[in-house]
Amino acid sequence: MSNSVIHIENISKEYHLGKIDHGTLYRDMQSWWARIRGKEDPNARIDFKTRVDKENFLALNDVSFEVGEGEIFGLIGRNGAGKSTLLKILSRVTAPSKGNIKIKGRVASLLEVGTGFHPELTGRENIFLNGAILGMTKKEIQSKLDEIIDFAEVGAHIDTPVKRYSSGMYVRLAFAVAAHLDPEILIVDEVLAVGDIAFQKKCLGKMKDVSESEGRTVIFVSHNLAAVSGLCTHGVVLDNGNMVYNGSAVNAVNHYVENVQKKSSDLQLKGDDGDIVFISGRIFDFSGNSVNSVSLKESFSIEMIYEIKNKISGIPVPNFHFKTAEGVYVFVDNADRVTENAPGQYRAVCNVPAHLMNDSSYTIGLALTEYSKASLHIHFYQENYLNLTVTDDIFNNPKRYGYGGPIPGVLRPELNWEISKVN
Amino acid sequence: MKSENLTVNASVKEWDLVIKPKSNIFELHLGDLWRYRDLIWLFVKRDLTINYKQTILGPIWFVVQPVIMTLIFTLVFGLFARISTDGVPPFLFYLAGNVVWAYFATCVNETSNTFVSNASIFGKVYFPRLTVPISVVIGTVVKFFVQLGLFIAVYLYFYLNGSDLKITIALLGLPLLILQMGILSLGVGILISSLVTKYRDLTLLMAFGVQIWMYATPVIYPLSMIPEKYVFLYMFNPMASILEWFKYAVFGIGSLRPEFILISWMITLLIFAIGLVMFNKIEKSFMDTV
Numbered sequence: 001m002s003n004s005v006i007h008i009e010n011i012s013k014e015y016h017l018g019k020i021d022h023g024t025l026y027r028d029m030q031s032w033w034a035r036i037r038g039k040e041d042p043n044a045r046i047d048f049k050t051r052v053d054k055e056n057f058l059a060l061n062d063v064s065f066e067v068g069e070g071e072i073f074g075l076i077g078r079n080g081a082g083k084s085t086l087l088k089i090l091s092r093v094t095a096p097s098k099g100n101i102k103i104k105g106r107v108a109s110l111l112e113v114g115t116g117f118h119p120e121l122t123g124r125e126n127i128f129l130n131g132a133i134l135g136m137t138k139k140e141i142q143s144k145l146d147e148i149i150d151f152a153e154v155g156a157h158i159d160t161p162v163k164r165y166s167s168g169m170y171v172r173l174a175f176a177v178a179a180h181l182d183p184e185i186l187i188v189d190e191v192l193a194v195g196d197i198a199f200q201k202k203c204l205g206k207m208k209d210v211s212e213s214e215g216r217t218v219i220f221v222s223h224n225l226a227a228v229s230g231l232c233t234h235g236v237v238l239d240n241g242n243m244v245y246n247g248s249a250v251n252a253v254n255h256y257v258e259n260v261q262k263k264s265s266d267l268q269l270k271g272d273d274g275d276i277v278f279i280s281g282r283i284f285d286f287s288g289n290s291v292n293s294v295s296l297k298e299s300f301s302i303e304m305i306y307e308i309k310n311k312i313s314g315i316p317v318p319n320f321h322f323k324t325a326e327g328v329y330v331f332v333d334n335a336d337r338v339t340e341n342a343p344g345q346y347r348a349v350c351n352v353p354a355h356l357m358n359d360s361s362y363t364i365g366l367a368l369t370e371y372s373k374a375s376l377h378i379h380f381y382q383e384n385y386l387n388l389t390v391t392d393d394i395f396n397n398p399k400r401y402g403y404g405g406p407i408p409g410v411l412r413p414e415l416n417w418e419i420s421k422v423n
Numbered sequence: 424m425k426s427e428n429l430t431v432n433a434s435v436k437e438w439d440l441v442i443k444p445k446s447n448i449f450e451l452h453l454g455d456l457w458r459y460r461d462l463i464w465l466f467v468k469r470d471l472t473i474n475y476k477q478t479i480l481g482p483i484w485f486v487v488q489p490v491i492m493t494l495i496f497t498l499v500f501g502l503f504a505r506i507s508t509d510g511v512p513p514f515l516f517y518l519a520g521n522v523v524w525a526y527f528a529t530c531v532n533e534t535s536n537t538f539v540s541n542a543s544i545f546g547k548v549y550f551p552r553l554t555v556p557i558s559v560v561i562g563t564v565v566k567f568f569v570q571l572g573l574f575i576a577v578y579l580y581f582y583l584n585g586s587d588l589k590i591t592i593a594l595l596g597l598p599l600l601i602l603q604m605g606i607l608s609l610g611v612g613i614l615i616s617s618l619v620t621k622y623r624d625l626t627l628l629m630a631f632g633v634q635i636w637m638y639a640t641p642v643i644y645p646l647s648m649i650p651e652k653y654v655f656l657y658m659f660n661p662m663a664s665i666l667e668w669f670k671y672a673v674f675g676i677g678s679l680r681p682e683f684i685l686i687s688w689m690i691t692l693l694i695f696a697i698g699l700v701m702f703n704k705i706e707k708s709f710m711d712t713v
Binding site (some may be wrong): 007015016088089090091092093094095096097098099100101102103104105106107109111112115116118120121125128129132133134135137138 | 437438439440441442443444445458459461462464465466468469472473476544545546547548549550707708710711
């Protein structure tokens with residue numbers, strides 16, 4: 001990558017979990033005194049090898065990747081996967097234990113908003129202080145002061161100490177400063193994406209803006225998979241300190257859902273019973289290409305191929321089980337008007353219309369049930385067999401009006417609205 | 424704008440920033456400090472603004488503290504212990520010592536907990552950590568000047584009432600004294616603040632450590648009380664030379680000896696250098712221990 005602006009090379013971060021207490025200084029001096037006399041360290045642990053693993057914790061293990069200019073890079077992973085540690089290292093709040101990171105351009109990191117705000121200072125004074133802490137010069141802040149005050153909507157209270165502000169005003173002011181930073185590289189923790197909706201809209205919009213029109217680079221950490229797939233161009237999945245995936249944002253989200261999130265909810269494969277066997281399944285888009293992500297504006301199809309090996313008496317009905325990534329059942333649908341039950345290979349295709357699913361991640365289970373007069377028999381059920389990420393083009397969706405955050409719900413049907421003025 | 428400059432720079436040199444586990448001890452990034460000079464001033468302003476908000480007397484406290492300390496010293500050391508002041512009125516003598524010492528002591532005390540008291544900011548965003556102690560040292564100069572004003576007023580009172588006081592040309596060195604005290608207290612403060620991240624005990628030790636240091640410095644007694652054979656050793660305390668210089672400048676007592684000034688500066692710079700290296704080393708990893 002010729003235009004890479006962040007080059008992360010074999011970064012590891014180790015934390016020592018040992019506790020520091022009042023004896024630390026004494027023991028350190030004792031060890032030091034023993035060392036200069038060439039004696040054995042009285043504090044060396046006999047079982048050093050075994051203890052070391054218990055007391056050291058690898059928050060990041062040999063992580064390497066590159067970020068190109070203008071990319072919006074999503075960092076996803078479970079709690080404790082090492083996302084925050086990586087952000088802290090990138091922000092230079094703490095240093096790595098091994099490896100190095102090379103950066104081109106000015107970096108601003110927003111791990112929190114309002115860092116350094118002092119309650120006794122006025123809104124205006126805090127804008128300058130906070131801006132300077134975030135790396136702006138006085139002149140830059142001065143030139144943006146009016147915009148910042150405007151955005152924060154604090155108006156006449158700008159010269160009042162912020163301790164008299166309502167919590168909403170305080171947060172808006174803090175957000176306003178953050179939103180007016182313009183470094184080459186912006187590192188944003190998801191703290192920014194929660195809370196104030198107006199800011200979220202502005203911040204996410206601005207993130208997209210700066211990377212598209214000004215070629216700025218953004219690194220974004222979030223649990224919000226929809227925001228990552230909708231906003232980011234690239235994604236990295238971290239799990240237990242290891243980088244387990246690096247690729248496009250949508251693929252990263254899929255990988256996360258498939259391999260990381262799923263690990264916790266045991267994948268249950270109810271196998272074939274021999275009469276009817278499952279062969280394959282896939283999702284494909286309107287042009288027939290296999291995909292695992294689709295835009296919510298597009299329809300897609302689910303295909304299942306199975307073989308009836310032995311003659312059966314009932315009617316074999318293929319069915320699909322839609323669940324959210326969190327395991328909530330969305331719906332089950334099966335084929336209607338099935339009559340054929342002769343042995344042979346079959347291909348069942350189900351068409352899912354556009355504007356049905358929300359922009360989120362889903363799993364699809366594939367099953368085949370035989371209905372006979374008195375009972376039903378499940379021949380196979382490939383639970384959570386397929387992964388699907390539905391994406392939303394956040395900034396071109398007329399229903400969003402620029403809002404970039406998550407819209408709740410498992411479904412997002414497109415319904416008709418009519419508004420007329422009644423008086 | 425700044426960002427344009429940086430883009431130009433980026434094409435000239437390969438990388439603007441390299442984040443590594445441990446840096447060379449001499450890689451101090453002092454250039455960064457210059458880039459954040461606005462932040463230093465804003466910290467100075469913040470500390471001055473908030474220090475006496477919601478206090479009744481406000482900045483008068485700047486003056487109350489040294490007056491009360493000086494009264495106590497006058498009573499204890501002047502009236503009861505009858506320690507010599509080399510012919511200078513005791514109140515004025517102790518006030519001089521107090522005002523100068525207070526600058527140094529305040530700077531040391533406030534800079535020595537830089538990491539611990541700013542952990543919440545330091546944990547969230549990077550800026551050169553040295554901006555915080557530097558702003559303390561600069562901000563305290565304001566307090567020093569207010570107290571110096573008090574000293575001048577009291578001085579004039581004694582002078583007009585016929586005390587035998589001689590101002591010497593050495594007074595022109597006052598800016599140099601302030602500079603040296605700033606460097607020394609910054610050096611001591613950042614050295615201790617680096618150690619405090621691991622050993623919290625040192626904060627407690629600091630409080631009376633500075634007190635003890637005061638008694639090893641000619642604050643409440645003249646240098647003439649030190650036996651001549653120990654004077655050389657005594658002058659290894661860099662503050663001793665500073666106090667002597669000040670008293671020589673305003674009272675005309677004692678003497679200025681170039682070799683002592685040289686020793687004092689050398690030790691000041693040595694402490695400062697050690698402090699800077701330690702601070703720089705700790706600044707990268709303190710978040711993991713604090």
